[in-house]
Amino acid sequence: MTGKSAAKVAVVGAGPGGLAAAMLLAAKGYEVEVFEKQDTVGGRSGELRLGEYRFDRGATFLMMPHLLEELFTLAGRSLHSYVSMKELNPLYSLHFGDTVFRPSTDQEQTEAEIERLFPGNGAGYRRFMADEDDKFIRVMPLLQRPFQSPADYLKRDVLHALPRLHATDTVYNRLSKYFDDERLRYAFTFQAKYLGMSPWECPGTFTILSYLEHRYGLYHPEGGINKVLEAMADVIREHGGRIRTSSVVNQILVNNHHASGLLLEDGEKVHADYVVLGADFGTAVTRLFEPGLLKKYTPVKMARKRYSCSTAMLYLGVDGAVDLGHHSVHFSGDYRRNVDEITRQGILSADPSIYIHNPSVIDATLAPAGKSSLYVLMPVPNLQAGIDWQQEGPAVREQMMERLEQIPQLAGLSSRVEESKFFSPLDWRDSLDVYNGATFNLAHNLGQMMYLRPHNTFQEVSGVWLVGGGTHPGSGLPTIFESAKISARLLEEHDRAARSRSVAVAGTAGSGVPL
Structure with a gap:
């Protein structure tokens, strides 16, 4: 210039x-x-x-x-x-009732953990990682250049990637080819939520999300x-x-x-x-x-x-340490129903899944000494569902607190909360200008x-x-x-x-x- x-x-x-x-x-x-x-x-x-x-x-x-x-x-x-x-090691802890799966980037260790918890599925994990290695090499160039004309689909990198895109399949169906245990399928499909989508609807291309976590x-x-x-x-x-x-x-x-x-x-x-x-x-x-x-x-x-989808959020300043890892996902008893209620029916789940971020377990800068900053996320329908969040918000906040109290490590949590803020899809829209409160x-x-x-x-x-x-x-x-x-x-x-x-x-x- x-x-x-x-x-x-x-x-x-x-x-x-x-x-x-x-x-x-x-x-x-x-x-x-x-x-x-x-x-x-x-x-x-x-x-x-x-x-x-x-x-x-x-x-x-x-x-x-x-x-x-x-x-x-x-x-x-x-x-x-x-x-x-x-x-982070492990990547996160995934809670299916009393079963807790803690994968890491160490593939031998993760395979052994899979065999311990979900016998017979270790080989499927190895196949998944190998197949996704190939997919990633093909897909990554498509994420690093624009698509501004239909002719872009005829370029060599697209034609090279096409056989591995699985765009007309779904994330859940793809993972079902590798794992026969539903909980393990969920462990590799819940990442569709990063896109705010159901793994039963999200294009199969996005199995790459769980691969990227496990690989990088x-x-x-x-x-x-x-x-x-x-x-x-x-x-x-x-x-x-x-x-x-x-x-x-x-x-x-x-x-x-x-x-x-x-x-x-x-x-x-x-x-x-x-x-x-x-x-x-x-x-x-x-x-x-x-x-x-x-x-x-x-x-x-x-x-x-x-x-x-959108998210209901709880930000909690908690007195004392919290005995959970940096990331934990606590799955609904009927995860498929929970996802369907969020993404298709547009209703609030009676049995929701929740994600808990407990960064204070490895980072002392986020809370006063001996205390914890706890972040809780519950996927919910976006504002197109027509839920009246001014009316429902307090009940959802209470539901989230009750759900947290059911986790053994968080029993009695309510009495330890010193600061709290609830954030609904309405807040995402009105405070942060997120269209339809669609967080993703x-x-x-x-x-x-x-x-x-x-x-x-x-x-x-x-x-x-x-x-x-x-x-x-x-x-x-x-x-x-x-x-x-x-x-x-x-x-x-x-x-x-x-x-x-x-x-x-x-x-x-x-x-x-x-x-």
């Missing part, structure tokens, strides 16, 4: 995607300014404080940390200069995931970028169908050559553009799309993947690039970071071409040749 001042890029939203894109572009010399509605960075993965207790609001672990390391390297920095990472491990950054996002913000500032928190964007300004900047809530107009849209996709397209401007993403059309964004059904997912280069208004879970390649931190890499690269390529055309036109005009 020599010979002309750097282009100005306005980034809407300081979530993982917005911060990652801003970091990459600031490192390239662009004039970057990030606008975030909340008073802290991180979006739905930011930090929550209750008194002296600290929590990750959303994501609670890092998968495939090498992708994050690559992101920092592209920005001329080292992740480990900012954040201390700790690998899970990591806890000291201080929580939010520390990674704060590190990104630091890198942006080090490269001369600005981050404006408590700064609400009311509208993306458009001139001749090209984004020209932002209108803030306080009336300020911010000029920008380009806009990176990191806000929740459904909320952004239904709120941030002049009514009637968009044709493909009208409110009516957005309402017809499929969305992930657009669903990943076949009609909303790759080319059929909103493109990284926004189609309806030029000069806009999308990042986050609502664009390709999808939701989840690793894929959100990949969306930022893709979109930042596309923006830079566009800008480079535009500058070349500008230089060529100026040269032609200077030569006296008629234009």
